[in-house]
Amino acid sequence: MGGEAEKWVLMVTARTPTNIAVIKYWGKRDETLILPINDSISVTLDPNHLCTTTTVSVSPSFDQDRMWLNGKEISLQGGRFQSCLREIRARAQDVEDKKKGIKINKEDWQKLNLHIASYNNFPTAAGLASSAAGLACLVFSLAKLMNLKEDNSQLSAIARQGSGSACRSLYGGFVKWCMGKEENGSDSLAVQLADEKHWDDLVIIIAVVSARQKETSSTSGMRDTVVTSALIDHRAKEVVPKRIVEMEDAIQKKDFPSFARLACTDSNQFHAVCLDTYPPIFYMNDTSHRIISCVEKWNRAEGTPQVAYTFDAGPNAVMIARDRKTAASLLQRLLYNFPPQSDVDLDSYVIGDKSILQDAGIKDMKDVEGLTATPEVKDSILSEKSKGDVSYFICTRPGGGPVVLADESHALLDSVTGLPNA
Amino acid sequence: MGGEAEKWVLMVTARTPTNIAVIKYWGKRDETLILPINDSISVTLDPNHLCTTTTVSVSPSFDQDRMWLNGKEISLQGGRFQSCLREIRARAQDVEDKKKGIKINKEDWQKLNLHIASYNNFPTAAGLASSAAGLACLVFSLAKLMNLKEDNSQLSAIARQGSGSACRSLYGGFVKWCMGKEENGSDSLAVQLADEKHWDDLVIIIAVVSARQKETSSTSGMRDTVVTSALIDHRAKEVVPKRIVEMEDAIQKKDFPSFARLACTDSNQFHAVCLDTYPPIFYMNDTSHRIISCVEKWNRAEGTPQVAYTFDAGPNAVMIARDRKTAASLLQRLLYNFPPQSDVDLDSYVIGDKSILQDAGIKDMKDVEGLTATPEVKDSILSEKSKGDVSYFICTRPGGGPVVLADESHALLDSVTGLPNA
Numbered sequence: 030m031g032g033e034a035e036k037w038v039l040m041v042t043a044r045t046p047t048n049i050a051v052i053k054y055w056g057k058r059d060e061t062l063i064l065p066i067n068d069s070i071s072v073t074l075d076p077n078h079l080c081t082t083t084t085v086s087v088s089p090s091f092d093q094d095r096m097w098l099n100g101k102e103i104s105l106q107g108g109r110f111q112s113c114l115r116e117i118r119a120r121a122q123d124v125e126d127k128k129k130g131i132k133i134n135k136e137d138w139q140k141l142n143l144h145i146a147s148y149n150n151f152p153t154a155a156g157l158a159s160s161a162a163g164l165a166c167l168v169f170s171l172a173k174l175m176n177l178k179e180d181n182s183q184l185s186a187i188a189r190q191g192s193g194s195a196c197r198s199l200y201g202g203f204v205k206w207c208m209g210k211e212e213n214g215s216d217s218l219a220v221q222l223a224d225e226k227h228w229d230d231l232v233i234i235i236a237v238v239s240a241r242q243k244e245t246s247s248t249s250g251m252r253d254t255v256v257t258s259a260l261i262d263h264r265a266k267e268v269v270p271k272r273i274v275e276m277e278d279a280i281q282k283k284d285f286p287s288f289a290r291l292a293c294t295d296s297n298q299f300h301a302v303c304l305d306t307y308p309p310i311f312y313m314n315d316t317s318h319r320i321i322s323c324v325e326k327w328n329r330a331e332g333t334p335q336v337a338y339t340f341d342a343g344p345n346a347v348m349i350a351r352d353r354k355t356a357a358s359l360l361q362r363l364l365y366n367f368p369p370q371s372d373v374d375l376d377s378y379v380i381g382d383k384s385i386l387q388d389a390g391i392k393d394m395k396d397v398e399g400l401t402a403t404p405e406v407k408d409s410i411l412s413e414k415s416k417g418d419v420s421y422f423i424c425t426r427p428g429g430g431p432v433v434l435a436d437e438s439h440a441l442l443d444s445v446t447g448l449p450n451a
Numbered sequence: 452m453g454g455e456a457e458k459w460v461l462m463v464t465a466r467t468p469t470n471i472a473v474i475k476y477w478g479k480r481d482e483t484l485i486l487p488i489n490d491s492i493s494v495t496l497d498p499n500h501l502c503t504t505t506t507v508s509v510s511p512s513f514d515q516d517r518m519w520l521n522g523k524e525i526s527l528q529g530g531r532f533q534s535c536l537r538e539i540r541a542r543a544q545d546v547e548d549k550k551k552g553i554k555i556n557k558e559d560w561q562k563l564n565l566h567i568a569s570y571n572n573f574p575t576a577a578g579l580a581s582s583a584a585g586l587a588c589l590v591f592s593l594a595k596l597m598n599l600k601e602d603n604s605q606l607s608a609i610a611r612q613g614s615g616s617a618c619r620s621l622y623g624g625f626v627k628w629c630m631g632k633e634e635n636g637s638d639s640l641a642v643q644l645a646d647e648k649h650w651d652d653l654v655i656i657i658a659v660v661s662a663r664q665k666e667t668s669s670t671s672g673m674r675d676t677v678v679t680s681a682l683i684d685h686r687a688k689e690v691v692p693k694r695i696v697e698m699e700d701a702i703q704k705k706d707f708p709s710f711a712r713l714a715c716t717d718s719n720q721f722h723a724v725c726l727d728t729y730p731p732i733f734y735m736n737d738t739s740h741r742i743i744s745c746v747e748k749w750n751r752a753e754g755t756p757q758v759a760y761t762f763d764a765g766p767n768a769v770m771i772a773r774d775r776k777t778a779a780s781l782l783q784r785l786l787y788n789f790p791p792q793s794d795v796d797l798d799s800y801v802i803g804d805k806s807i808l809q810d811a812g813i814k815d816m817k818d819v820e821g822l823t824a825t826p827e828v829k830d831s832i833l834s835e836k837s838k839g840d841v842s843y844f845i846c847t848r849p850g851g852g853p854v855v856l857a858d859e860s861h862a863l864l865d866s867v868t869g870l871p872n873a
Contacts, residue, residue, distance in 0.1 A: 257716075259686075259689075259690045259716075259720065260682050260685060260686065260690075260720065260723065263682060263685040263689075264681075264682065267681075267685075268681045268682070290729075293729070293730075294679075294681075294727075294729050297726050297727055297728075297729070297731045298681065298682065298726075298727050300726055301682065301723040301724065301726040301727040302723065304719050304720075304722055304723040304726060305716075305719055305720050305723040306719075307712070307715070307716050307719070308715075308743070308747040308751075309719045309743060309747075311740045311743075314737050314740075315736050315737045318733045318736075321730070321731060321733075325730040325731075329730075
């Protein structure tokens with residue numbers, strides 16, 4: 030160990046995307062190692078709109094491992110954090126920063142303490158896989174700090190032990206989490222199926238749905254499903270393996286109708302096994318159901334899928350439109366059916382890639398009020414009730430994987446004190 | 452044929468109960484004969500609170516078959532009515548009414564026309580299996596009119612061709628619809644497992660839930676499920692057969708915990724396969740979900756089930772309480788969590804067996820407003836929103852099967868004209 034009077038702080042800042050599964054992970058065969066009962070496939074979301082930024086730092090002056098999430102200190106004592114920290118420290122290498130005159134030998138990492146600060150550019154509580162992006166970013170940034178030789182796929186097996194779906198956030202584009210066969214979980218890791226440029230027509234709109242009830246955590250939910258559902262085994266062993274093959278093929282061929290059919294039916298089946306759990310788990314609510322009806326009616330009217338939908342362990346809808354033009358039409362339909370409450374302005378109601386809003390020809394709330402019913406819903410009953418059922422929409426697209434932010438201006442920790450920046 | 456100047460009218464009036472499945476029927480293997488893909492088991496509901504009354508009449512003066520439902524003439528041209536009429540006429544026997552001087556030879560039934568009037572003592576559109584009671588009553592009353600030799604089980608195979616679940620309304624108490632093996636459907640019929648006196652502790656409370664969306668008909672819904680669900684086959688072949696055996700056993704032993712577990716999990720699984728259908732079918736809504744949560748929390752708090760719930764193809768909850776005392780506690784919980792809108796009076800909000808309301812110590816709306824949260828829900832958030840989510844509650848119990856109403860005062864048709872009474 031070196032540096033002047035042991036007062037140095039070494040830092041790395043990285044940014045990691047969140048991801049949305051289109052073939053769902055639900056159910057573990059090993060609770061501690063977080064080994065799933067089936068493969069899953071996800072789309073990585075553009076980190077410009079949804080990501081976690083994490084700064085990890087090490088200094089001989091730190092007297093314990095500490096972590097801050099969105100500016101608030103949180104405990105690192107949880108088994109999942111500890112698993113990740115242990116696995117990464119075990120693989121740490123020699124690190125030398127000649128400019129700063131710092132040299133850390135790999136065995137020193139066991140003694141050195143870490144400070145970690147993490148920040149989500151979207152609401153943590155909104156049910157948008159913040160833990161996936163967060164754990165992936167923790168593992169990725171620590172791996173860079175400690176100079177690990179492992180590639181992203183090997184790192185994904187470490188992130189997996191922090192939060193299962195985190196392993197899929199180690200890559201951009203389209204990612205498969207292979208369930209693996211080994212008891213130690215070494216082959217339960219993520220591989221990239223295609224990068225984000227492969228199918229760049231796709232546009233994603235997320236409806237953040239107002240939830241009235243506290244939700245079942247996915248950890249306890251999937252445990253209950255594995256123990257009590259009479260259908261989960263059949264899903265994991267018979268249904269998903271075929272869908273994985275078909276989904277890989279649909280992605281390679283950019284076959285949107287197949288992609289949409291598989292994504293929608295697999296989301297629905299995941300929620301079906303939740304309902305088949307005892308006591309039953311409900312993640313979707315009436316607003317989620319109405320969003321599905323809206324998309325399904327349109328898809329049927331067009332004769333071929335325009336939009337796929339998928340829902341994770343909460344009421345939020347993630348909709349994937351086949352192209353920009355379709356996304357603009359989708360946004361019109363969504364704003365017509367789910368207008369904001371009167372005190373909400375458009376700028377905070379549709380966030381992310383606002384160019385979709387421009388494509389839809391919507392500049393202000395008057396344009397929203399001027400929207401008319403589309404042909405496929407003309408016999409539906411729309412009530413005032415729908416106002417406020419959606420909190421806001423996020424427009425985004427498939428995006429890239431983790432990156433190191435070399436520019437120190439992105440750091441969340443002070444380079445001298447190692448404490449969070451104000 | 453006889454009678455003075457062919458002006459006679461011969462009538463039979465009967466009353467038939469509705470039923471609620473506790474192991475669900477969902478999916479046909481033959482659409483025309485209405486043959487199911489699995490056995491089902493139901494509880495017959497007390498006809499004093501939920502029943503159909505039907506008067507069937509025959510006269511040489513009738514020039515065509517005609518039917519009135521709740522006072523309004525409806526078409527009898529549908530294939531299902533025609534199936535039932537054809538099957539019954541084929542089994543008609545000689546009928547003689549010496550008092551009226553009427554004699555009908557069995558071959559005459561092919562030429563004679565019928566007038567049928569049917570009346571539900573509950574809202575037809577409320578999703579309370581009105582077609583089951585209706586078709587069962589049609590078949591039962593015609594069988595009496597035409598002096599059929601078939602027993603109720605054989606009649607159930609005819610009613611089945613009108614509406615699948617109608618076959619289970621031919622008996623009181625606990626009824627099993629055996630799916631049968633024959634291609635012609637002759638062994639797909641109902642048998643009584645136990646009569647209504649066998650387990651007379653049970654009390655049933657139905658929450659008629661306000662629906663905002665038009666529902667998928669069960670006929671098209673189950674067809675879509677059979678064609679598109681990846682789980683329905685596993686349910687029908689692997690899951691239900693075991694549950695049927697267990698449910699029969701639970702009913703014979705009056706084992707409420709097993710009865711409740713089976714009824715709840717099978718209702719949930721039926722809705723799970725609906726969700727696994729493509730496009731997905733949603734019958735339960737947020738109010739249904741909240742009712743389930745209310746019951747599940749209470750059951751868990753007590754350590755053993757107090758109440759079972761089951762939902763058919765709609766949002767209404769049918770709750771089965773283990774005894775009167777539990778039913779009174781349940782009604783308190785329901786009225787606390789789902790109070791009526793301010794313009795609704797208690798007398799029309801809780802209908803049926805009002806003695807449960809008395810047992811609950813509730814005489815007026817002030818008593819409803821005075822209800823307090825029960826321990827198991829103390830951490831839940833209850834909002835004003837819940838007012839009006841339930842339209843009304845019906846208190847009832849398991850009840851008896853079809854009966855002929857000999858007293859002519861019950862007739863829905865005029866004994867001279869054969870037209871509906873005003």
